[in-house]
Amino acid sequence: MKKNARQVALDVLNDVFTNDAYANISLDRHLRENELDEIDKPFVTALVYGVVSKKDLLEWYTEPLLKKAPKPWLQMLINLTVYQIQFMDKVPTSAAVDEAVKIAKNHDKHDGETAGRFINGVLRNFMRSERKDQEPKTWEIKYSMPKLLLDKMVKQFGGKRTGAILESLESPSHVSLRKIDPTVEVAGTRPSELSPVGLVADHGNFAAKQDFLSGRYTIQDESSQLVAPQLELQGDEQILDACAAPGGKTTHMATYLTSGHITALDLYDHKLKLINDNAARQGVSDKISTKKMDATQIYENFGKEKFDRILVDAPCSGIGLIRRKPDIRYRKDSSDFSNLQKIQLEILDSASKSLKKSGIMVYSTCTIFDEENFDVIKAFLANHQDFEQVTISHEKNDIITDGCIFLTPEMYHTDGFFVAKFRKN
Ligand SMILES: C[S@@+](CC[C@H](N)C(=O)[O-])C[C@H]1O[C@@H](n2cnc3c(N)ncnc32)[C@H](O)[C@@H]1O
Structure with a gap:
């Protein structure tokens, strides 16, 4: 039986919260596997990201109405429906409730009728409850x-x-594009305030357009577009991109090259393929070679002073991406931050030995926490007397903190992002 949009959204949500699937990956798979009408795809996407980002708030609304915790799928169906009632103005409440009851009835041929009656009762009580119009007192629940x-x-x-x-x-993420062909004009976009090659739109599927497919622009957050310019590329450099997949910054650096070359590393074959596919679409394959390698082993593999420039766009907690990937918030525990710092320092240490004298190394992350940003660069500089920090400047002075680019998501509505720059003496 063909599934409808709400059932597909519920399947994705159950996959995320019971199987620990990544929301973006599960959503892509379910949208591919189910033959939904084109018009339903954005609806499913909005439902999934909305419910993921407001899970605790949605459960708060109905918690006083439940004598005991319902089965996880039923709780998720309640969340999905309360989200439509509270946050989707265009969805009539009656439609949201009727569809929920139908889904509950179809879910299980033994318990379906009971589940249908149960969810109908909960939702109707919710509509009459005081909490419907209240706001929780804590940020933990509100957000x-x-x-x-x-x-x-x-x-x-x-x-x-x-x-x-x-x-x-x-508020929803913007879509940011990086112009590859400087003459490209993209309807529905405006120039980025931060990146000279950036365009920004409030929404839209720009990856489906011909100018994307033919490599005249690519999709990259404005903050990420600030990295490649920091490498001061003249065109002939040998560059190492230590943690490169899917190749957003590799391909950006390649646009500066004439005779130079980039060696792009990552841990996984399927991720190296993403770099190669991106390079091919953007017409820079001849400037990039990919290699499967653990970046903590750069020095062991390449030896001393081999590269003019090194980019360490490090594995990190990704907290700066929460707006675009709301499920990230539920996947962290406190040890993640210290473990990541250790890997980040190991990669920087190994990379630093393979950088030529006078060479530039750039360190970046998509997180906003000091442990992975300022603390890392302080620890690196303390143990590498042959390196100095190079102060970064930008016409928007507010994005510079202690000589580094440091963007939190409320400043320019970008990802949270950090960039530091070093020179080897
Ligand atoms: C922040 S992402 C890189 C994004 C990329 N630079 C871009 O702009 O598209 C970090 C990447 O590092 C890779 N990675 C994680 N640990 C690594 C390691 N020890 N050595 C090499 N790559 C690693 C991950 O697989 C991931 O693709």
Whole structure:
């Protein structure tokens, strides 16, 4: 039987919360496997990302109405329906409730009738409840932000800025494009405030357009577009991109090259393929070779002083991506941050030995927490006396902190991002 949009959204949500699937990957798979009408795909996407990003709030709304915790799929169906009622103005409440009852009835041929009656009762009680029009008192529930992350944010940024960050994560991500052909014009976009080659749109499927497919532009967050310019490329450099997949920054660096070349590393074959596919679409394959390698072993593999430039776009907690990947918030525990710092320092240490004298190394992450940003560069500089930090400047002075680019998501509605630059003496 052909599944409808809400059933597909529910399948994705169950996959995320019971099988620990990544929301973006599960959503792509379910959209491919189910023959949905084109018009339903954005609806499914909005449902999935909406429910993921507001899970704790949605459960708060109905918690007083439930005598005991329902089965996980039924709780998720309640969440899915409450989300439509509270946050989707164009969906009539009656349609949301009727569809939920149908899904519950079809779910299980033994318990279906009972589940249908149960969800109907819960939703009708919710419509009459006081909580429907109330707001929770804690940020943890209001923004569905786990305590671990919330505490870290308040400690680092203080209450006021944390509130601004959380509020900005509530509004949808922009789509950012990087022009490859400088003459390309893309309808529905405006110039980026941060990147000279960037265009920004509030929404839209720009990956389906001919100018994307023929490599005249690519999709890359404005913050990520600030990395390649920091390598001061003249065109003839030998570059190592230590953690390169899917190749957003590799291909950007390649646009600066004439006779130079980039060796792009990553741990997995399927990820190296993404770099190669991106390079082919953008017409820069001749400037890039990919290699499967653990970046903590750069020096063991390449030896001393081999590269003019090295980019370490390090594996990180990805907290800066929460707006685009809302499920990230539920996947962290406190040990993640210290484990990542250790790997980040190991990669920098190994890479530093393979950088030529006077060479430039750039370190970047898509996280906003000090442990993976400023603390890492302090520890690196303390143990590498032959390196100095190079102060980065940018016409938007507010994105520079202590000589590094440091963007939190509320500033320019980008990803949270960090870039530091070093020179070897
Ligand atoms: C932040 S992403 C890189 C994004 C990429 N630079 C871009 O702009 O498209 C980090 C990448 O590092 C890879 N990675 C993680 N640990 C690694 C290691 N020890 N050595 C090499 N690559 C690693 C991951 O597979 C992931 O693709």
